[in-house]
Amino acid sequence: MKTLSIKVKGAILSVVILLLCLSIWHMATTQKVTPPPGISTNSSDYNSLMGQGGSEPVQKTGFPTLTQMGQTIYKQLSHPFYDNGPNDKGIGIQLAYSLARVGLGFLLAMIVAIPFGFWIGMSPLAYEAFNPFIQILKPISPLAWMPIALYTIKDSSISGIFVIFICSVWPMLLNTAFGVANVRKELLNVAKTLEVSPLRKAFLVILPAAAPTILTGMRISMGIAWLVIVAAEMLVGGTGIGYFLWNEWNNLSLSSVIFAILLIGIVGMLLDTAFGKLQKAVSYAD
Amino acid sequence: MQIENTFLKVSNLSKSYKADAPPVFEGIDFEIEKGEFVCIIGHSGCGKTTILNVLAGLEDATGGDAIMLGKHIQGPGLERGVVFQGHALMPWMTVLQNVAFAVKSKYPDWSKEQITEHSKKYLAMVGLVNAETKKPSELSGGMKQRVGIARAFAIEPKMLLLDEPFGALDALTRGVIQDELLKICKETNQTVFMITHDVDEAILLSDKIMLMSNGPNARIAEIVVNTLPKGRQRASLHHDPMYYPMRNHLVDFLVNRSKDLQIKGAKGELDGYKPVIVLPGVDAAVA
Numbered sequence: 001m002k003t004l005s006i007k008v009k010g011a012i013l014s015v016v017i018l019l020l021c022l023s024i025w026h027m028a029t030t031q032k033v034t035p036p037p038g039i040s041t042n043s044s045d046y047n048s049l050m051g052q053g054g055s056e057p058v059q060k061t062g063f064p065t066l067t068q069m070g071q072t073i074y075k076q077l078s079h080p081f082y083d084n085g086p087n088d089k090g091i092g093i094q095l096a097y098s099l100a101r102v103g104l105g106f107l108l109a110m111i112v113a114i115p116f117g118f119w120i121g122m123s124p125l126a127y128e129a130f131n132p133f134i135q136i137l138k139p140i141s142p143l144a145w146m147p148i149a150l151y152t153i154k155d156s157s158i159s160g161i162f163v164i165f166i167c168s169v170w171p172m173l174l175n176t177a178f179g180v181a182n183v184r185k186e187l188l189n190v191a192k193t194l195e196v197s198p199l200r201k202a203f204l205v206i207l208p209a210a211a212p213t214i215l216t217g218m219r220i221s222m223g224i225a226w227l228v229i230v231a232a233e234m235l236v237g238g239t240g241i242g243y244f245l246w247n248e249w250n251n252l253s254l255s256s257v258i259f260a261i262l263l264i265g266i267v268g269m270l271l272d273t274a275f276g277k278l279q280k281a282v283s284y285a286d
Numbered sequence: 287m288q289i290e291n292t293f294l295k296v297s298n299l300s301k302s303y304k305a306d307a308p309p310v311f312e313g314i315d316f317e318i319e320k321g322e323f324v325c326i327i328g329h330s331g332c333g334k335t336t337i338l339n340v341l342a343g344l345e346d347a348t349g350g351d352a353i354m355l356g357k358h359i360q361g362p363g364l365e366r367g368v369v370f371q372g373h374a375l376m377p378w379m380t381v382l383q384n385v386a387f388a389v390k391s392k393y394p395d396w397s398k399e400q401i402t403e404h405s406k407k408y409l410a411m412v413g414l415v416n417a418e419t420k421k422p423s424e425l426s427g428g429m430k431q432r433v434g435i436a437r438a439f440a441i442e443p444k445m446l447l448l449d450e451p452f453g454a455l456d457a458l459t460r461g462v463i464q465d466e467l468l469k470i471c472k473e474t475n476q477t478v479f480m481i482t483h484d485v486d487e488a489i490l491l492s493d494k495i496m497l498m499s500n501g502p503n504a505r506i507a508e509i510v511v512n513t514l515p516k517g518r519q520r521a522s523l524h525h526d527p528m529y530y531p532m533r534n535h536l537v538d539f540l541v542n543r544s545k546d547l548q549i550k551g552a553k554g555e556l557d558g559y560k561p562v563i564v565l566p567g568v569d570a571a572v573a
Contacts, residue, residue, distance in 0.1 A: 186374035189344055193362040194391035194441065204387065208378045284378040285423035 105164025117176025175217025328498030
């Protein structure tokens with residue numbers, strides 16, 4: 001056991017914790033209901049009327065058992081892309097809608113935030129001029145923009161993209177500005193003494209120097225965007241994982257709700273891991 | 287304006303950072319001939335680095351002129367190569383890319399092969415052929431500084447400016463790189479202006495040593511001509527009969543005389559002061 005690395009030990013512990021949680025879940029949701037004394041077996045009709053029929057393990061609450069959960073997961077994952085009309089689409093399609101919105105909003109935010117951040121990072125005057133606006137706009141919950149977006153854009157799907165845009169833009173903008181403003185003076189002096197043209201300096205000196213900070217901003221933005229899309233889709237409805245979740249709540253299908261929650265977590269983790277990899281690729285040791 | 291055939295002429299240079307404070311240095315006058323190796327020594331705060339930055343075009347002087355080859359120095363330029371104190375290599379580029387970046391800046395029309403070949407030549411000169419694919423973070427301090435030197439030489443500048451390039455290195459590494467620098471400068475007849483704190487380094491490398499008095503109101507107090515013959519070797523330097531007169535003169539200045547001028551300068555007694563030209567060992571014999 002001594003030879004096991006911390007990582008392996010951690011993984012084993014994770015599995016143990018998972019099993020523990022699952023068994024608690026199992027015990028909490030399945031309970032053999034013994035008929036209370038005094039009520040004869042004749043009253044099984046009464047019992048069944050009361051939702052307590054039979055003596056086989058039954059649900060104590062409306063909460064799904066592990067078996068039901070497994071069935072739901074199996075059912076959803078075996079046909080992820082079916083489409084039976086507006087209220088019944090496969091989980092794959094719903095996820096694709098959400099990811100497309102997040103991707104589009106995020107891309108738009110990148111197109112705006114990185115060049116703009118570059119500019120205010122380079123020019124202290126621009127930074128001073130825009131900073132008050134950024135500081136006021138940054139703490140606004142992205143969903144607060146929803147009514148205005150819906151009113152002006154008049155399209156729920158595009159409004160969702162706008163909300164993603166507005167929440168992704170600030171971390172990227174500020175991190176880009178910070179990264180660009182804090183490029184080591186020495187490196188800029190090297191570029192100066194080599195008479196490097198402004199464009200070459202921007203792409204070959206400032207951008208790589210600031211890239212780790214910019215990527216950090218993008219990673220934060222992506223995290224926020226994925227948080228916000230679920231809420232936004234619950235609000236505007238139609239498609240997407242957030243709408244799916246809300247729709248299943250209206251169906252009182254808690255197992256599907258739990259499934260959606262799990263999936264949101266997993267996709268969010270994958271997105272963050274991807275950006276972590278990107279971040280590693282552009283970072284450098286000093 | 288009279289244009290002389292002096293390579294570099296600095297006249298009446300001064301710098302103050304605040305209007306109400308005394309200038310860091312003032313009345314700085316000196317000349318450097320082509321192919322000359324000049325060191326400047328002085329205590330911290332006398333403005334050595336500022337003078338170098340003015341020559342590099344990275345900082346503006348408050349007053350005075352710096353003229354190189356008949357042209358006022360205005361802004362940085364490729365005809366002056368700078369080796370920075372903290373090596374200043376781009377950390378995301380490999381050694382070769384760092385040098386090639388400079389070469390590409392100087393010769394934008396060259397082909398990729400030409401640039402690589404030229405960069406490799408200068409990396410070979412500082413003994414770094416095997417490290418060209420490494421990132422700066424994988425190199426030792428001495429190797430980093432060598433890349434910085436290769437980068438500065440690779441753009442084939444008319445004048446090389448070195449800001450205490452070996453300050454952070456251990457004595458052994460410093461010695462090796464000093465030898466390399468001496469060799470390259472001899473081969474290329476490079477004009478060099480270098481800041482150092484190391485008296486022995488100055489004696490080994492330079493033809494002329496400028497001694498600065500303490501700042502503020504710092505000036506060039508003395509210009510010491512190196513009386514040790516050319517072709518100096520690090521190993522035999524201290525056996526030269528001129529070595530101790532030279533060394534003692536420099537150390538005495540740093541310990542004792544560097545303060546005197548400052549006191550006079552603060553009283554304004556030094557207007558029009560011209561630095562004394564000294565030949566340690568020789569002067570004494572004449573006197």
